[in-house]
Each structure stands twice: as C-alpha cells, then as structure tokens.
Amino acid sequence: MNDNSKVLLVDGMALLFRGFYATAYTGNFMINSKGIPTNGIYGFLNYFIDSIQTFSPSHVICCWDMGSKTFRSEIYDQYKSNRGEPPIELVPQFDLIKEVVEAFEVPNIGIKGYEADDCIGTLANHYSKEQDVLIVTGDQDMLQLVDKRVSVALMKKGTGNYDVHTHDTFHEQKGILPLQVIDLKGLMGDSSDNYPGVKGIGEKTALKLIKEFGSIDELLNNLDNVSKGIKKKIEENLEMLHLSRNLAKIHCEVPISCSLEDALWRMDNERVVTKLEDLEFKNVSRWMNKVI
Known part of the structure; x- marks a missing residue:
C-alpha cells in the first residue's frame, strides 16, 4: 500500500x-x-x-x-x-x-x-x-x-x-473534540432522528456544558455547580439523557468487512x-x- x-x-x-x-x-x-x-x-x-x-x-x-x-x-x-x-x-x-x-x-x-x-x-x-x-x-x-x-x-x-x-x-472549528459530539447530541437530542436529549436544553447550552465539563459523566458528577434550572432539567430527564447518548453514538464494531x-x-x-x-x-x- x-x-x-x-x-x-x-x-x-x-x-x-x-x-x-x-x-x-x-x-x-x-x-x-x-x-x-x-x-x-x-x-x-x-x-x-x-x-x-x-x-x-x-x-x-x-x-x-x-x-x-x-x-x-x-x-x-x-x-x-x-x-x-x-x-x-x-x-x-x-x-x-x-x-x-x-x-x-x-x-x-x-x-x-x-x-x-x-x-x-x-x-x-x-x-x-x-x-x-x-x-x-x-x-x-x-x-x-x-x-x-x-x-x-x-x-x-x-x-x-x-x-x-x-x-x-x-477543535478550532467546533470548540470541542470529535468524540464529544456524542455527549453534545446526548444533551441536545436530534430532531431529525427524533430523540429529545434533555428537554429544554438546546445546542447553545449543551455546547457550553460540554466545553465546561468535558463529558456527560463529569457534568453529572458536578450537578451542584450548574444553575438550579439546568440541574432540574437534567435530573428530570436522566433516563432520556443516557438513552440519547446511546442513540447518538456510532457503533464501530459491525460484523462487516471489505x-x-x-x-x-x-x-x-x-x-x-x-x-x-x-x-x-x-x-x-x-x-x-x-x-x-
């Protein structure tokens, strides 16, 4: 090659x-x-x-x-x-x-x-x-x-x-790393794929949170450091947050080859x-x- x-x-x-x-x-x-x-x-x-x-x-x-x-x-x-x-x-x-x-x-x-x-x-x-x-x-x-x-x-x-x-x-174009796109989508959801993420959190807020905490896991470990409004939204939509992150993640172990x-x-x-x-x-x- x-x-x-x-x-x-x-x-x-x-x-x-x-x-x-x-x-x-x-x-x-x-x-x-x-x-x-x-x-x-x-x-x-x-x-x-x-x-x-x-x-x-x-x-x-x-x-x-x-x-x-x-x-x-x-x-x-x-x-x-x-x-x-x-x-x-x-x-x-x-x-x-x-x-x-x-x-x-x-x-x-x-x-x-x-x-x-x-x-x-x-x-x-x-x-x-x-x-x-x-x-x-x-x-x-x-x-x-x-x-x-x-x-x-x-x-x-x-x-x-x-x-x-x-x-x-x-990073210069997006302000985050490629793998952080998964957590970004987990928070904000995706209307075209019809999963909601955390209700009430849009792209702007999701991007700010990922930039600040790096990941959903770190965000959840530091919920006391975010505003009461955001904390409430996340706590009320915790199950959907985890589900949305799973839906957003591209599965890279498909049984195919070429x-x-x-x-x-x-x-x-x-x-x-x-x-x-x-x-x-x-x-x-x-x-x-x-x-x-």
Missing part, C-alpha cells in the same frame, strides 16, 4: 436522498421509457463523481442503510418515527442505485440491524490503522469519527461544496457507460470525462 492511498467512504443514502430531493421539488422525476424514475440516481451520480474528482481517492466504498429496523429502533421505538415512508418515486431507485455503484466496481456495504453510519464507522476504524480515510456525507453525526487519519467532508448546498473536518482543524483490493478505484468505462445508457441517461460522456 503506498503512502498516497486514500479510502473514500461514501454515505450512499445521503447522496441518494439529496439527489432525489434536489430535483423532486420541481416534479422532475426523470421517468424513462420503462416507467422507472431515475432522478435520485442522476443526482447521486453528480455528487458521487464530483467527490471522486475532488478528492482523488485510491479506493472507494459505498455504504447503505438496510431497512428502517435497527438496534436503535429496538431500544427506542420512537427513533426516526417522525419520518414517513420514502416517496413512491424513490422506492425503485434503492435497488437500481446499487446496480449502478456495482457497475463502477465499487463495493456496496450494508447489514440489517445497523445504519450506514455504523458501517462507515467500522470501516473507518479498520482502514485508518494504515490508510488515510475520507468520509463524504451530509450527516453531522459522522463528525464524531474524525481522527488522526479520518476526515469528514460534509456536503454543502450545490455540487462541489464541502466543509472538510480534519483532526488538526476540528478487502482493500475489492475497493480499488479502477473504473471500467465500457461497463459504466452501458449501465448508464440502459437507464437512458444522456450526456454520459460528460461524467466519464471527469473521472478518467
């Missing part, structure tokens, strides 16, 4: 959903002659190919959620219960996008009972022992994975815009073009020219 190797871990669900909603709001579902909507796949490819072009990885892996039932929904049945069923136009694109990724000879990784985040965390931990790892996602939760050899590129609005967080810059040889970026142009033309995408050469 050469010193310039870089493993790109792609949060497939983040790219697909972002690609879908970027076009769906106009009602443009790009339905092909077989009656299959392809707008999510098209949007995914724009983001996916841009990340290859921007970060020039030596290896690429794409991770996926495998259904809504996970160990998190088992320990808290309201987890993500605020999310409705995926749009009917997106459903057929879930399987198709994996076929497209396969055409790029990029491994699709996912396992029932866990989220894509957990797969990414597990692989990042494994590969970063010897390689640099970059995670492309839209999910702030992934920031807890930043480490000496693990960086996280958060997708911003539009294509080609990333907020890259590295081990060297993280050899780096299988993840080597070595695109077969002909195979990719055949697949994209089968989906009836136009201007396929525009994408190909970006990653050749």
Whole structure:
C-alpha cells in the first residue's frame, strides 16, 4: 500500500436522498421509457463523481442503510418515527442505485440491524490503522469519527461544496473534540432522528456544558455547580439523557468487512457507460470525462 492511498467512504443514502430531493421539488422525476424514475440516481451520480474528482481517492466504498429496523429502533421505538415512508418515486431507485455503484466496481456495504453510519464507522476504524480515510456525507453525526487519519467532508448546498473536518482543524472549528459530539447530541437530542436529549436544553447550552465539563459523566458528577434550572432539567430527564447518548453514538464494531483490493478505484468505462445508457441517461460522456 503506498503512502498516497486514500479510502473514500461514501454515505450512499445521503447522496441518494439529496439527489432525489434536489430535483423532486420541481416534479422532475426523470421517468424513462420503462416507467422507472431515475432522478435520485442522476443526482447521486453528480455528487458521487464530483467527490471522486475532488478528492482523488485510491479506493472507494459505498455504504447503505438496510431497512428502517435497527438496534436503535429496538431500544427506542420512537427513533426516526417522525419520518414517513420514502416517496413512491424513490422506492425503485434503492435497488437500481446499487446496480449502478456495482457497475463502477465499487463495493456496496450494508447489514440489517445497523445504519450506514455504523458501517462507515467500522470501516473507518479498520482502514485508518494504515490508510488515510475520507468520509463524504451530509450527516453531522459522522463528525464524531474524525481522527488522526479520518476526515469528514460534509456536503454543502450545490455540487462541489464541502466543509472538510480534519483532526488538526476540528477543535478550532467546533470548540470541542470529535468524540464529544456524542455527549453534545446526548444533551441536545436530534430532531431529525427524533430523540429529545434533555428537554429544554438546546445546542447553545449543551455546547457550553460540554466545553465546561468535558463529558456527560463529569457534568453529572458536578450537578451542584450548574444553575438550579439546568440541574432540574437534567435530573428530570436522566433516563432520556443516557438513552440519547446511546442513540447518538456510532457503533464501530459491525460484523462487516471489505478487502482493500475489492475497493480499488479502477473504473471500467465500457461497463459504466452501458449501465448508464440502459437507464437512458444522456450526456454520459460528460461524467466519464471527469473521472478518467
């Protein structure tokens, strides 16, 4: 393995959903002659190919959620219960996008009972022992994975815009350490994942408390040193505080593996073009020219 190797871990669900909603709001579902909507796949490819072009990885892996039932929904049945069923136009694109990724000879990784985040965390931990790892996602939760050899590129609005967080810059950008993100989320909760944290404590207060005490455990050991109002809120929501911290923590010991040889970026142009033309995408050469 050469010193310039870089493993790109792609949060497939983040790219697909972002690609879908970027076009769906106009009602443009790009339905092909077989009656299959392809707008999510098209949007995914724009983001996916841009990340290859921007970060020039030596290896690429794409991770996926495998259904809504996970160990998190088992320990808290309201987890993500605020999310409705995926749009009917997106459903057929879930399987198709994996076929497209396969055409790029990029491994699709996912396992029932866990989220894509957990797969990414597990692989990042494994590969970063010897390689640099970059995670492309839209999910702030992934920031807890930043480490000496693990960086996280958060997708911003539009294509080609990333907020890259590295081990060297993280504290300066956020004011806390990567692993403290878990305790931060434990206190403030996460409305998008539908767990409340400590009711009445928002991001600003949670950040102040983590900066002051370093962790939830230290905060609980020093409750007499916080205001009566905050102490009361924490004591009344103690069970949910611990539960929220467990929900926020990315599980990095998922029973998955992927050899780096299988993840080597070595695109077969002909195979990719055949697949994209089968989906009836136009201007396929525009994408190909970006990653050749």
